[in-house]
Amino acid sequence: MSKSQTVVVNGKVDADVRIIERNEIRMGLPSKGRMAADTLDLLEACQLSIKRVNPRQYVAEIPELSNVEVCFQRPKDIVRKLLSGDLDLGIVGLDTVSEYGQGNEDLIIVHDALEYVDCRLSLSIPKYGIFENINSLKELAQMSQWTFEKPLRVATGFPYLGLKFMKENGLRHVTFSTADGAVEAAPALGIADAILDIVRSGATLRENNLKEIEGGLVLETQAVLVASRKALIQRKGALDTTHDILERFEAHLRAIGQFTVTANMRGTSAEDVAGQQLSTFNFCFSNDGPTVSPVFCKRDVKVSADYYAIVICVPKKALHKSVQQLRAIGGSGVLISPLTYIFDEETPRWRQLLSKLGL
Numbered sequence: 524m525s526k527s528q529t530v531v532v533n534g535k536v537d538a539d540v541r542i543i544e545r546n547e548i549r550m551g552l553p554s555k556g557r558m559a560a561d562t563l564d565l566l567e568a569c570q571l572s573i574k575r576v577n578p579r580q581y582v583a584e585i586p587e588l589s590n591v592e593v594c595f596q597r598p599k600d601i602v603r604k605l606l607s608g609d610l611d612l613g614i615v616g617l618d619t620v621s622e623y624g625q626g627n628e629d630l631i632i633v634h635d636a637l638e639y640v641d642c643r644l645s646l647s648i649p650k651y652g653i654f655e656n657i658n659s660l661k662e663l664a665q666m667s668q669w670t671f672e673k674p675l676r677v678a679t680g681f682p683y684l685g686l687k688f689m690k691e692n693g694l695r696h697v698t699f700s701t702a703d704g705a706v707e708a709a710p711a712l713g714i715a716d717a718i719l720d721i722v723r724s725g726a727t728l729r730e731n732n733l734k735e736i737e738g739g740l741v742l743e744t745q746a747v748l749v750a751s752r753k754a755l756i757q758r759k760g761a762l763d764t765t766h767d768i769l770e771r772f773e774a775h776l777r778a779i780g781q782f783t784v785t786a787n788m789r790g791t792s793a794e795d796v797a798g799q800q801l802s803t804f805n806f807c808f809s810n811d812g813p814t815v816s817p818v819f820c821k822r823d824v825k826v827s828a829d830y831y832a833i834v835i836c837v838p839k840k841a842l843h844k845s846v847q848q849l850r851a852i853g854g855s856g857v858l859i860s861p862l863t864y865i866f867d868e869e870t871p872r873w874r875q876l877l878s879k880l881g882l
């Protein structure tokens with residue numbers, strides 16, 4: 524049985540107490556909603572598939588990481604459980620970490636851009652009535668309507684971030700009412716003057732006659748990998764496991780949209796072929812490219828290299844152009860395959876994590 528010695532008061536963790544004793548490293552993943560399926564897809568793409576017999580099972584394993592136990596939770600509960608020490612790692616939206624983490628120093632963002640559920644948290648107001656000619660936060664703040672007795676009423680699921688944003692921007696007469704969904708309905712219902720909510724395409728705002736305003740962007744957000752500092756430092760194996768997960772995420776995300784192109788070129792030497800490439804192409808080679816290797820052919824008894832295989836790595840948008848250019852300078856047998864992973868020597872995010880941990 525695990526023994527909790529962590530004290531959580533108003534979301535703040537007492538830094539001096541020891542972590543909860545248990546052998547496994549616990550990772551929280553969204554149990555439902557728009558993040559759930561994409562999170563499983565990301566893990567699968569990183570060879571970290573989850574073994575779960577049915578979707579109602581809330582605890583599962585990742586066979587590739589034998590010391591990890593997965594717990595499916597609502598995103599906000601993942602953040603709460605990281606703070607209480609019941610989870611060590613989690614994947615949630617940055618907005619959720621920021622709102623429910625409330626700046627707690629125990630939470631460390633290990634990977635800040637997992638490239639899904641990307642959207643923004645924005646302040647929006649009606650297009651009509653007293654707001655018709657208001658288009659910026661500055662203009663909103665300067666409206667004479669807002670007083671101590673009659674403050675600007677903002678409906679939101681993000682009261683912590685809302686209050687912080689208003690303070691930072693000098694809006695004094697503001698109150699927040701909390702709502703968990705369909706926040707965009709509040710102004711039309713007369714419950715609020717403005718809203719602070721997630722915007723992606725802007726369609727929900729448009730359908731409800733609302734508009735974003737200049738200076739009203741509170742946060743740009745997407746899925747992130749977050750960890751408990753205390754767990755990383757104190758729990759055996761937590762840092763190594765985090766390194767492993769981070770490397771896989773980085774390698775997979777770096778490879779998205781990248782292709783290898785292989786072509787055979789005539790030339791007198793590898794240097795000659797590389798020289799032709801570098802002088803002809805206007806797309807970028809990596810610092811250590813291109814890779815050129817001899818293609819050996821046997822003529823009678825003699826083995827010689829009349830052709831050289833050139834391998835380059837290009838993003839999808841440059842693919843067609845690079846093939847055209849390769850063929851224009853005599854490239855034949857052009858093969859194209861999508862890249863699955865790109866592992867670099869060491870990732871900057873790992874160095875940043877170690878530095879945040881003071882290691």
Ligand SMILES: Nc1ncnc2c1ncn2[C@@H]1O[C@H](COP(=O)(O)OP(=O)(O)OP(=O)(O)O)[C@@H](O)[C@H]1O
Nearest residue numbers: 556557558598616617618619640641642721723744
């Ligand atoms: N329309 C959207 N497009 C892209 N990402 C979004 C959108 N709405 C919310 N998100 C992001 O998805 C994550 C999960 O959102 P949320 O917690 O609202 O879950 P949900 O799937 O919408 O379920 P519910 O709101 O019913 O609880 C959040 O981090 C949020 O920033």
Ligand SMILES: O=P(O)(O)OC[C@H]1O[C@H](OP(=O)(O)OP(=O)(O)O)[C@H](O)[C@@H]1O
Nearest residue numbers: 704705706721722723724725726727728
């Ligand atoms: O800019 P858009 O592309 O229209 O997306 C924004 C909407 O998506 C989210 O709602 P969700 O679908 O999660 O419903 P909810 O209000 O029940 O959370 C968010 O709260 C906005 O309402």
Ligand SMILES: [Mg+2]
Nearest residue numbers: 556703704721
């Ligand atoms: Mg939602």
